[in-house]
Amino acid sequence: MPTSTVENYLKAVLVRSADTESVVSTGALAEALGVTPGTITTMVKSLAAQGLLEHHPREGVRLTREGRALAMAVVRKHRIVETFLVQVLKMDWKEVHGEAEALEHAISERVLARLDALLGHPASDPHGDPIPGAKSPQLDPGSGQTLATCEPQTQLRVERILDQSAPFLEFIQRTGLKPGSRVRVRERDRASGVVRCELRTGEATLGLPEAAKIEVRAT
Amino acid sequence: MPTSTVENYLKAVLVRSADTESVVSTGALAEALGVTPGTITTMVKSLAAQGLLEHHPREGVRLTREGRALAMAVVRKHRIVETFLVQVLKMDWKEVHGEAEALEHAISERVLARLDALLGHPASDPHGDPIPGAKSPQLDPGSGQTLATCEPQTQLRVERILDQSAPFLEFIQRTGLKPGSRVRVRERDRASGVVRCELRTGEATLGLPEAAKIEVRAT
DNA sequence: ATTTACTTTTTGACTACTCAAAGTTGTCAT
């Protein structure tokens, strides 16, 4: 069985890989995992020796099929656990990430299947991130549209929150925006970078960089 | 934060300590934890250095207040998780122990409190083992009566299953006996060691050693 | 073609946990 360290490393590579071709730099992994660059190099060589990824020295790292499958299973656990914590245990969706970070390594396939059934086989987690299927292990296409790039005045639905840092989740919680919310961009000022949105419960004002972190889809 | 290894060691000491006075032998711990005796000696010295237990060389080991509190918290998590797995996820009560063995180290106090509330603050787990309270951290008094020692012909209630090995759980599952079951001992043959019990759904026959592993209380 | 700055890798060291095998010690039967 892979250790939780190994699972965390592979997951970090997965969520930072745009496509199957691209490599992820060791520096980015060091940053993401909160360890020194030397540690990444050491670990990456060990993971490569185990056939979980390819190390292209001074270039970066790419998952093998096996490594990707393992990482995807971890992501699936993480997102189902988050969904459970929010929907069943009624926890705040801005505090579940940390809990899931530990639980994703302790949940067996058997328990996972039960949770998934209890939740009605959800397609996305509380942040709007897609849950890779049990059999169809594929990751997010993503509409690519955000509040910063969408057509103004059209009816939109918030799909997912791209930035899941604590301060940003805190911020949008106050605006009332969350996955599933209906919104329409009222006005977007190129110069000042202000985006004003109308939503069911009132109005929200955010800056352009913030608007870019909220993925939407036309309805 | 203590590692899960430390938590498992302390828990193993706790559940093998009759009272606060008695010591647990390192050999018993090696057996229980599935490691060599030398490993226990090494770890025990390290735990003693951390103030979690006292090591009396060649005698045994005793938890400190701090070590006992930590171990009790782990037992509480273990038993609440088991209860959750059975009551909410409808898992088989003979397969939840292994799952809880891992989850007990990954559940935060916050999640624990939510689970506890969801379950209605249960007093005992699916095997009948008492759940130490959040504030009143105390462990099982236990009636001490078993199907092997109780008064025959009286109305009894199964309190807990003392032997939780897979084969025994498998066995009593077939008999229909489980915590909460009503039973009456019909006949107990000293010579052959056969104990015949009457229960709601029929009759169960077990050997004396098996009967000793089922704790009951008069109703 | 050098220099500079930045990233990545290497090296040496340390903690936590574990085992196999050798060494001790306490107890109990002679």
Next chain:
DNA sequence: ATGACAACTTTGAGTAGTCAAAAAGTAAAT
């Protein structure tokens, strides 16, 4: 007392994961 034996501890070694600091490579700026 004297062994003999079982239980326990010590020793030496190995894996996994980590860091600090030194070394090496890359690429852009001069």
